[in-house]
Amino acid sequence: MKLQVNGTVHELDIEPEMPLLWALRDELNIKGPKFGCGAGLCGACTVIIDGQATRSCQTAVGDVRSNIRTIDGLGKPDALHRVQQAWLDEQVVQCGYCQAGQIMNAVALLEANPTPSDKDIDEAMSGNLCRCGTYPRIRAAIKRAAAGQQTGA
C-alpha cells in the first residue's frame, strides 16, 4: 500500500483498516499527530486531507488516496508557518499535547475561511479539546494569523 505524507510517498505493508493515526505514528515514525481518545472526540490526531481537517484516529489508512498533511510538514522551528508563528506570538501553549491538532485544525479553517468570525472559530475548533484550557489564547492566535494573512504581514 502507498501512503503520501507531506509530499513523500511511503510504501507500507499493513492492514487497510489500521487507523491512519497508528500507521503514521508507529509505522512511519511521524509523531506530530497525537493519540488522545481514539474515538473522534478530542482532535489531538488532526491531519489535513484534501483541505479538510480530518481525525486520523477515525480514518482507515486504506481509505486515504490523497496527500496527508501533518504538523511535521507545516513548518520548522526556524521557518514557522504563519499559524505557528501566531501561536508563539500569543504564547498559547501549555503542556502542548493538544496543540498539533489545534494548529492543523486552525490551518484548515484559515485556508477555507481567511476571516473567521468568533462563531466560525467556535464551530471549527470545538472538536479540539485542550485540558490545559488554552482556548482564549488559541482564539487570539487564530485572529492574529488571520489579520496577518490579510495584510500579508
Add this chain to the structure above:
Amino acid sequence: MASIGKIARRTFLVGAAAVAGGVAFGYYKYRQPLENPLKKDLANGEATLNPYIKIASDNRITVIVPRAEMGQGAFTTLAALVAEELDVTLDQIVIEHGPAAPAYYNDAALREGAPFPAFDHSMVAETVRNAMGVVGKFLALQMTGGSSSLADGYEKMRLAGATARETLKSAAAQKLGVSVGSLKTEAGKVIDAKSGRSLTYGELALDAAKIDPPSDVALKPRSQWKLLGKPQPRKDMPAKVTGQPIFGIDVQLPDMLYATVRMNPQPGGAMKSFDASEALKMRGVKKVIAIDSLYGKGFAVIADNTWRAFKAADAVKVVWADGPGHRDDAEAKKILASTIAGGGGFSLRSAGDPEKAFADAPREKLVEAEYYAPFLSHATMEPMNATARLKDGVLDVWSPNQAPSVIKIIGARLTKLADEKINVHTTFLGGGFGRRIEPDFSDYAIRVAMETEGRPVKVTWTREEDMSHGPYRPAALAKYRARIGNDGLPVAIHGSVASPSVMAGMVGRIMPGLPTAGPDNLILDGTYNQPYTIPNYRIDGYKAPLTTPVASWRSVGNSFNAFMNESFMDELAHAGKIDPLEFRRKLMVDYPTAIAILDKLKTLSDWGKPIDQTRAQGIAFTLSFGTWVGEVVQVKDENGSIRVEKVWIVADPGMVLDPLNFKAQMMSGAIYGLSAAIGQQISFADGAPQQSNFSDYDAMRMNQCPDIVIEILENSGHLGGAGEPATPPVMAALANAIFALNGKRIRSMPLNGEVSFV
C-alpha cells in the same frame, strides 16, 4: 529543542565520555554537599559547576530544571532563576529535566522559614508546618506538585546561578591576572572593565570547575532583575508548535515493542482467568502476560504496533473478580455520611464553642447544608504511558512523570537492581494535574519490559483504560452548620468533612512502609485554613473508609472544600441579608491582602451593579498553596441553558516571576475547575467506574469558554504557587452565580445534575 532521542543520548547515556575536569563543588551552605549527578555524564569539554549547570567549551550552557514540565511553564521560569544570577540570556541556554537524584529533592516543604519569610504567623506557614509533621519524608521526594516548584527553586536555583557566576569570575581573575572585584559578567561573558578584555563562560568552565565556590554569595536585589518579573517567551514552545516528538508517548527506540494493558476496572479486584488464544493468533502480537501489581491486576498485550496491541487486548477473554470497594454512588454517599455520624474525626480549627452557640439559637438563625463532590478523573490530554528497557543489568524508564525518584524506588523493588543501575528519563508531560505523581503506569511498563528479553517496550493505555482507572480525585461529603448573629454575620460555624485520605493512599502506593494513621490535612485543605474570623469556629475531618484509590488532583482537598465552604459562605451571606462580597470583606477584615483582592474584584466586575434579567454574578475566595485568589463568575441564561460568560480572577501570589505565564496558569486553573463543576464525575455501578471517554466525561470546549480577565496583586509578602490556586474558587463562584440567577442552590457536583449548560 531536541527530540527525545537526542535528549536521552546527550543527557543520560551512562559512561559516555570521561569527566573532563569536572570537579563539582559543594553547594551553597550545604555542609555535606549532595552528589552532583551531572558529573558522570559530561561530554568532552563540558564541565558542571553544580547540579543545575553544565557549561561546554563551545559555550553551550545547559540548565537542569528538575521539575516536570507539564504545561505550567516550570521549565522556563525555573531556568530563568538560574539565568538571572548566572548572567546569561534565555536564548543562550538549553534546558533539560535532568536525572532522578537526591540533589533535586523538593525541600520546599521541609525548609520552614524560607518560602514564608514575611508571613511567619500566618495560616499559610502553619499549614505547611502541619503538613510537614505528617509527611515530611514523603514530600521530600523529587516531586512536582503542591504548586511548590517556585517556592522550592526560588532560592536554591538563584544561588546555583550566583555561585557559578562567582566561580567563573574567580577563574577569569586568575587567567587575566586581575582581582575579582574588577570583573563583571554579562550575557555569558566575564569582562574586565578596565582593559576591555573578556572571556566567555565556555573558555572558563573547565578551570572554574576546579575552584572551590564561594561559601556565601549575594543575590541580586529585585531592582536589578533583567529576566525575573518580566514575561519570558516559553522555551518549550517552538518544539510544541512544530509537533516535535517530546512527549512520553513519542519515545522511539531501536527494536522497540508496543504494548497496552487492561486492568480490572473494579479497584482492588483480582483477575480470575484470561484466555489469550485468539489474541495470540492476531497479526503482530508477541505475547500476552498477566500483571499482578499493587496498583492493579490484569494483563498486558505486547505487539509490534500500538493499535495491534489495542485490538488484541479486545480479543482477550478475561474474567474479573469483584473488588472490595463500594458498588455504586449511593453506597459511597452512605459510607461518607455514616463516617461523620460515627464520630472520631480530627479537628484542625477550633475556636470558641459552636455547639454551645447552636444550643440556644432560635430556629430562624440556624443554617444547615450538606454538600457532595464526586470522584473525578484527571483526564490528562496524553493518556498514561511509559517506555522501559531492561538490558544488561540496567533498567531505563522513559516516563512522562511528576516523581522520578518514585520510579527509581519502584524499579528497584521490581528488578532488585541497585539504584545506580536505574535511569529515569523524564520526558515532557501531556498534562499532569497530579495524576503523573502516581507510579502505576511506570510500574506496568517495567513489568512488561521484564518479559521482552532486553527489547524496549512502550506501554500505552487506551483512553478508556485511562478514564476507567484511578487513582481519582476522592469523593467528599460535608455537613455545615452555622448560627447567624443579629448583625447578619455568623457567630458560629461547624463544618464536618468526610473523604478518603489522599495522603494515606499516595504513601501506601509509593512507600508502603510509612505509617499513615494520623489526621490527613488534605481532607480539610481549603476550609480549615481560610482567613475568616468567626468567634465560634470548628472544622472537623473524617477519613472515610472508601477503598477506591485516590490521588492528588489539581488543588487536592481545596478542589472540593472550596466548593462546599464557599457555597456555604454564600448561603450565610444571603441568610444574613448581606451582599456576598461585603460579607467576605467583613469576615476577612484583618487581612489586607484579601481586602485588596475584594476591592479589585468589585471594580473589575462591576459587582453589585444591576445587570439585565438574564445575567447574574457569583463570588468565591480561596487561599491555597500560598496564593490568595478571589473570583467572580458571570452566568447568562440562554433559553434555559446556562452560559458561563465571564470570569474575573484577582490573585495575590506575593511576587510574580513571570506575569504572562502566571496568567496562563490562572486561566488554565479556572477552566479546569469549570470543566469539573459543569459536568464531570466518575460514577460507579456494579463496583466499576461508568465513564470511559470524552463522550461521557467531557471538558470545557472552545465554544463554552468564557472571557477571562486576570489581575495580579503582590501584597501578601510570600511566594505562592500558580498551577493550582485558580481551580478551587471557580467552582463555588459558578454555583453561587447560578443561585443569584435563578435561586437554585446546587449542593452537589457536577452542577449539570440540576441545570443545563450551553
